Amino acid sequence: MGKKNNPNRDNSIGKEQRLEENTQLACSAPSCTKDRYGYSKYCLQHKNHIASTGSLEQEYIKSFKSNLKPYVEVLEKQIEDKIQEKDSAILSSIQASKSLLKHPSSINAISIDNALREPLTASIEALPHHIIKSFENFSGDAKRLLAVVVSVYLFQKEYPKVLITGIPLFFHSGKFIFSYTKYERTLSARGRLYYKRRTLTKNQYINIGMKFYSKFYSAINSFLKQYESQTVNIQDNPLRVKKTPLVSLMEEKQERIDFVLEQKKHNRMITDAMVQNEIKAIEVQFNKLIEEEKLKENNG
Numbered sequence: 001m002g003k004k005n006n007p008n009r010d011n012s013i014g015k016e017q018r019l020e021e022n023t024q025l026a027c028s029a030p031s032c033t034k035d036r037y038g039y040s041k042y043c044l045q046h047k048n049h050i051a052s053t054g055s056l057e058q059e060y061i062k063s064f065k066s067n068l069k070p071y072v073e074v075l076e077k078q079i080e081d082k083i084q085e086k087d088s089a090i091l092s093s094i095q096a097s098k099s100l101l102k103h104p105s106s107i108n109a110i111s112i113d114n115a116l117r118e119p120l121t122a123s124i125e126a127l128p129h130h131i132i133k134s135f136e137n138f139s140g141d142a143k144r145l146l147a148v149v150v151s152v153y154l155f156q157k158e159y160p161k162v163l164i165t166g167i168p169l170f171f172h173s174g175k176f177i178f179s180y181t182k183y184e185r186t187l188s189a190r191g192r193l194y195y196k197r198r199t200l201t202k203n204q205y206i207n208i209g210m211k212f213y214s215k216f217y218s219a220i221n222s223f224l225k226q227y228e229s230q231t232v233n234i235q236d237n238p239l240r241v242k243k244t245p246l247v248s249l250m251e252e253k254q255e256r257i258d259f260v261l262e263q264k265k266h267n268r269m270i271t272d273a274m275v276q277n278e279i280k281a282i283e284v285q286f287n288k289l290i291e292e293e294k295l296k297e298n299n300g
Contacts, residue, residue, distance in 0.1 A: 029056055048266045054171025054202055058164055060262070062255040064172065065179055068151050075147035075154070075223070093219035097142035100215070104135035110211040127207060131200060137182040144180070146219060149212050152176050153220050157227055170209030177208055246293045253286035
């Protein structure tokens, strides 16, 4: 990648002056009066928001991976049923999924429809080798990969106001798919061994989302049609994930805690003491509600 996408690698004369001039300009986000951060067009707050959501228009979705896991489980069962039924679209997608996991280098060969390229041309650059190599250790088989890809689109269909279409949808799809690659062994500055998963750029997540959407379009479309045809009898819809009040409370508690921790990362004014006090208040509030709901279930 060149200087355009990685301005910090720019060692040419005048780099410091360009950085100083940029940080004196106003953030490009509508109505924001803060100065830009580094080489970005945005202030630190909006820069972090885009890095977390893919777009200024998309709200941050708390515990996104946790919310999607039930969809993956439901879809894996549905995929197995469709394999047994010899569903041509699913059988073809499973073969494609097996091929991608066996030869991850073929991910870069996936062609993206021109209509998808238009919103963000930078996102269609070839993914670097280290990202492609991460798919060699995908956590799951071909059915899991297909279920992971489809789940994001099923979630968006059910909650269109939570996850909007376009770039945010592809961003979240790419990020969710990559979250199933395994952690890598890494040495800290002090020589200690620990494990972590790479954090990709916004455009790289979008790139992955677009490529996998293009590759598995038939399967995605098949499940979306099935979902739409069964929404009349919504309670009987096998693609609709149902949650008990207790599960919903427990998930909301964790989401609130995760949100507080996320805000700490993006706001230097938030202290550890403030975070601990907020989390303690959340736990007191929700633990009481959870105990009450447990009593209801036991007495019901």
